[in-house]
Amino acid sequence: MHKTSLLIVAHGSRRAESNLEIQQLAASIAEIAIKDYFSIDYAFLELAEPSISDIIDKYWHNGVQHIVLVPYFLSAGRHVQQDIPQQISAKQAQYPDLKITIINHLGAAPEMANLVLSMVKKYD
């Protein structure tokens, strides 16, 4: 089996509580799906640790072969279109044998409409 890790990349905030929301989300995802991955982690684009670079270094050290990266962003703005690909491109040059798949940003999830409705249901 390939060693595949799932990496949630969020913007990062100066507010510790916001970063904690990401940490908790990664933990919730791990509760459901850790059996399917070598590890499930989070990293921040800026303003908070761990950085994307830190995590990818750790992955390489641990023998991870494939990273599935989820951009945890609602819109496909500069962070999604430029900043994440640039950071990944730099790490890809450093570790050419590591496969990195950047999937669609969160806001593009086909199930987003249903997620929103799941939150409002009880207020009908």
Place this chain on the structure above:
Amino acid sequence: MHKTSLLIVAHGSRRAESNLEIQQLAASIAEIAIKDYFSIDYAFLELAEPSISDIIDKYWHNGVQHIVLVPYFLSAGRHVQQDIPQQISAKQAQYPDLKITIINHLGAAPEMANLVLSMVKKYD
């Protein structure tokens, strides 16, 4: 039946494409749930139109009695904790008979972990 409208409030962007993502999301939500609401709409906190104030004026004019407002934000930062409540508070003072319910921000959705996993499934 009370006239209840569902209002998705996003940050707003200078990029038209980002604002269009919200417009499309509201349309997708309407496809599923328009039978349950008087209307399903979107508004932006800043940088784009329509504003929250514009939409609430329209609601009042149309006889809407209850607004269920979904903060379309991933973390409970300043926009969620201060800016949206402040704008709503000002409109509430203008229309004291209008009921406005601000629900949890999107990032707090209990189903978020499953939404993320629904996006990565095909990359296992």
